[in-house]
Amino acid sequence: METGNPHDAGTAGQERPAEATATTTTTGTTAGPTAGPAATTEAVEPVVPSGAPAAPGGEPKWIALPPGLLKVRRLMLVVWLGLLTLAAGLVPGLLAGPGWAAFALLPLALLVWGWVMLERNWRSWRYAERSDDLLISRGVLWRQETVVPYGRMQLVEVTSGPLERHFGLASVQLHTAAAATDATIPGLVPAEAERLRDRLTELGEARSAGL
Secondary structure (H helix, E strand, C coil), X not given: CCCHHHHHHHHHHHHHHHHHHHHHHHHHHHHHHHHHHHHHHHHCCCCCCCCCCCCCCCCCCEEECCCHHHHHHHHHHHHHHHHHHHXXXXXXXXXXXXXXXXXXXXXXXXXXXXXXXXXXXXXXXXXEECCCEEEEEECCCCCEEEEEEHHHEEEEEEECCHHHHHCCCEEEEEEECCHHHCEEEEEECHHHHHHHHHHHHHHHXXXXXXX
């Protein structure tokens, strides 16, 4: 009993390191394949861009005219052509007979055509403030675009007639060294007209001074 016990103890002492070594080897083998796919996944992960590409530079930011100008022009159209339609219908009808009152259809058709064309013309008006000049675009059948350099501006003034003041409108008139580049922006709100006048005057003085 005493002799067998030391042999059993020795055998057990020799087997324990082997088990520990095998366990360590197995653990290392198991950890290796587990870490491999994780590292591969991080390496091939796609890079997502932060946002869409920026819009091309240099594009002017156009500003349209307020609708007050269209209302004033349509009012003037109705007043003048309405009176003309009334006169064209009454005068011939009373003097020559009821059949001659058909002449009133001509100014009436002109009134309808002008009503549509005034809106198209109003929509064609726009302006844009760029770094070196002011762009003014207008026209329906014949498109016209005026470029007014800030350095050539000599006078910028705000005007408002009786009818414009009644409807709360104002116009900005630009005077330059060359009369061909003079321009006008009509039908603006007084606050916008004054802001545009002050800004254009400031930019014109800065360009003239070479700043």
